[in-house]
């Protein structure tokens with residue numbers, strides 16, 4: 001199939017909710033490359049993932065350049081060792097349909113990875129449940145230095161309907177959780193979290209939109225206190241969840257999506273420091289890029305669980321390269337999970 005050589009560049013950095021029409025520009029690439037040059041691979045993008053971290057990247061990117069996100073691409077030609085024509089690779093790739101690439105990723109620890117495809121899962125799964133959100137959930141929950149989750153424990157997971165949160169809750173159940181309590185926005189999301197992702201309970205933060213009401217609901221769900229809070233969202237949900245932890249409980253600090261479109265000065269001033277101190281709580285941030293050397297561990301355990309349907313996942317797919325900005329804008333009013341573009 002012939003593919004138009006196009007790119008989507010950033011033309012404006014919004015301070016609040018991104019409007020796709022004033023933030024990005026779709027344009028043809030003049031004289032697109034047709035073969036690899038020494039040290040490079042010629043790539044044709046196939047599936048682009050649009051995840052919450054891109055909101056942060058949009059603040060630091062260069063106007064006039066395309067954004068870069070996790071993408072599955074086909075190697076059309078290669079003059080770089082380790083990559084052959086026809087390989088499918090996954091990694092940090094700019095928003096272009098076709099381009100030369102040096103094989104490097106966001107970090108030196110994550111070069112473009114040649115995919116070993118599952119015969120039963122869609123290509124896009126390599127960007128979600130078997131990609132960066134999956135790695136994040138797995139290592140954040142299980143790393144002894146972060147979540148250190150153990151059988152018999154009670155866990156609270158925010159962003160429970162999202163890519164990371166839904167995986168965390170399901171994996172905790174499979175690992176013998178005493179109770180998995182999700183937090184999501186609205187009755188439909190809460191039904192999804194309980195009925196499809198099999199969490200024991202789900203608390204609707206949109207119905208209980210104060211710290212006091214959320215704390216009361218979480219304490220009712222975990223009367224003796226939860227062992228672990230896996231934080232995907234930040235804001236008042238973090239504050240409420242910390243108050244519902246047992247003495248010496250832990251927080252795995254994964255993300256703060258509720259703060260994404262705030263100006264920096266509007267971010268939550270943490271007024272839960274007293275709870276951390278007097279509760280002897282450990283709060284530990286982690287970054288998925290630090291786990292790239294351990295991906296074999298992830299694939300060995302998780303691929304069979306996903307193939308057997310023991311870890312369920314959902315994707316929102318937009319068709320057409322021109323839909324990437326729309327998918328990006330949709331992150332601000334997330335429907336179910338990370339948005340993706342594919343053809």
Ligand code: NAP
Nearest residue numbers: 052136159162163164184185255256257258287288337338
């Ligand atoms: P996702 O699939 O887009 O899901 C995000 C979830 O956040 C949505 O289901 C949404 O659910 C919820 N949400 C959105 N705005 C919210 C708000 N104002 N208050 C409360 N909840 C809100 O995203 P994801 O890929 O799962 O990512 C989840 C988090 O992990 C993000 O914060 C991301 O930045 C972080 N992350 C961190 C790392 C790392 O290395 N530490 C790596 C990947 C991702 P509702 O509709 O229910 O509100």
